[in-house]
Amino acid sequence: MRRSIPVVAATLGLALTLAACSGSSGETTDDASESSAANAGTLTVWVDDTRSGPVKEVATTFEKEKGVTVKLVQKDFGDIRDDFISQAPTGQGPDVIVGAHDWLGKLVQNGVVAPIELGDKAEDFLAVSTQAMSYEGTLYGLPYSVENIALVKNKDLVPDATPASFDELVAQAKAAGTQYSVLIQQDEKTGDPYHMYPLQTSFGAPVFGTDADGAYDASQLAMDSDGGRAFAAYVAKLGAEGVLNTSLSGDVAKEAFINGQAPYMITGPWNVGDFVSAGINVGIEKVPSAGGQPSQPFVGVQGFFISAKSKNALLANEFVVNYLGTKDVQLAMYEAGGRAPALQSALDEIGDDPIVGGFAEVGKDGVPMPSIPAMDTVWADWGATEVALVNQQGDPTALWNQMTASIAGKIAAS
Numbered sequence: 001m002r003r004s005i006p007v008v009a010a011t012l013g014l015a016l017t018l019a020a021c022s023g024s025s026g027e028t029t030d031d032a033s034e035s036s037a038a039n040a041g042t043l044t045v046w047v048d049d050t051r052s053g054p055v056k057e058v059a060t061t062f063e064k065e066k067g068v069t070v071k072l073v074q075k076d077f078g079d080i081r082d083d084f085i086s087q088a089p090t091g092q093g094p095d096v097i098v099g100a101h102d103w104l105g106k107l108v109q110n111g112v113v114a115p116i117e118l119g120d121k122a123e124d125f126l127a128v129s130t131q132a133m134s135y136e137g138t139l140y141g142l143p144y145s146v147e148n149i150a151l152v153k154n155k156d157l158v159p160d161a162t163p164a165s166f167d168e169l170v171a172q173a174k175a176a177g178t179q180y181s182v183l184i185q186q187d188e189k190t191g192d193p194y195h196m197y198p199l200q201t202s203f204g205a206p207v208f209g210t211d212a213d214g215a216y217d218a219s220q221l222a223m224d225s226d227g228g229r230a231f232a233a234y235v236a237k238l239g240a241e242g243v244l245n246t247s248l249s250g251d252v253a254k255e256a257f258i259n260g261q262a263p264y265m266i267t268g269p270w271n272v273g274d275f276v277s278a279g280i281n282v283g284i285e286k287v288p289s290a291g292g293q294p295s296q297p298f299v300g301v302q303g304f305f306i307s308a309k310s311k312n313a314l315l316a317n318e319f320v321v322n323y324l325g326t327k328d329v330q331l332a333m334y335e336a337g338g339r340a341p342a343l344q345s346a347l348d349e350i351g352d353d354p355i356v357g358g359f360a361e362v363g364k365d366g367v368p369m370p371s372i373p374a375m376d377t378v379w380a381d382w383g384a385t386e387v388a389l390v391n392q393q394g395d396p397t398a399l400w401n402q403m404t405a406s407i408a409g410k411i412a413a414s
Contacts, residue, residue: 132368145339203291284358
């Protein structure tokens, strides 16, 4: 996995098969939707199959209390962003969509999303979730879930406490006598910077720096630094030691962990349901630091956006903020999709879930996946360079410098 982690299907065995519902809230799977101007008493909402059930229920309540019609249009999640960008400027399309925070760059760039105002309610959400749903200091989405990777531990293979440093973790894992030590999935051509990012940030080398408002700044390529070059040398070291292997795809790594061939794996909640089903005694912990600074995974946030072209903006804001933003609704969407809620009170409610709660705890120290358009220019060079580092295909410093120069040039040209 490389970009938006929330696109993964329901996790931990919590996914429900959501049947089409009947009632006053219309629901269709047609791609086309009516103009939001067609009926001043109608809200059109685009959802995917995972979210359709919970949104259907709250829409019915909204209809009864507000005397309006909520039309749900069920779409494939992967189609929502681009269809919305193409339809919204023409006055067609929905008033509200479900989506991922890393869509924001393109949504704002195309002028199709409106800011929302949470007021004091913003403090009720995890800080990383509202940060992710903001662009250049402005909040554009109501967050409902957070998702990130962490260190998954087979506690039967390594019953002792997890070490504080990554090198110590590797040593402990090797002492367990399994075929692999710490599994980190890779791709033979594109690497996997996403799963490597906690290690990279522990060297103080994030992708981008931030401006005074905390927003990512494409002009600050922060991994073009001494920390980035130290990380490159460390990746080469792990490759030489056999800890990293570009033949360990996601499926291969997952199967190895299920078969007890490694005591640790860096992965997300989308795999842990299968680990539990296989009878593995799992624990969820933070990835230990390799470079001396905190390890910070990317955090993916999902939420709801309001169309900048909506003719029913006040209704849409009321529906999103005061109905979709409640604890009961966020818990219902957690039950449907297995993603940790973004609302702190909802997250507290599931605090006894050691797996989802464990990932959420790690995610509190994570950083949002950059949603700025420049991020699209980063992945190819970044991943290919990590492949070369793992496979000992050049001097680490030279490879890293070549990568950052290429990325900077592409950003400048875009």
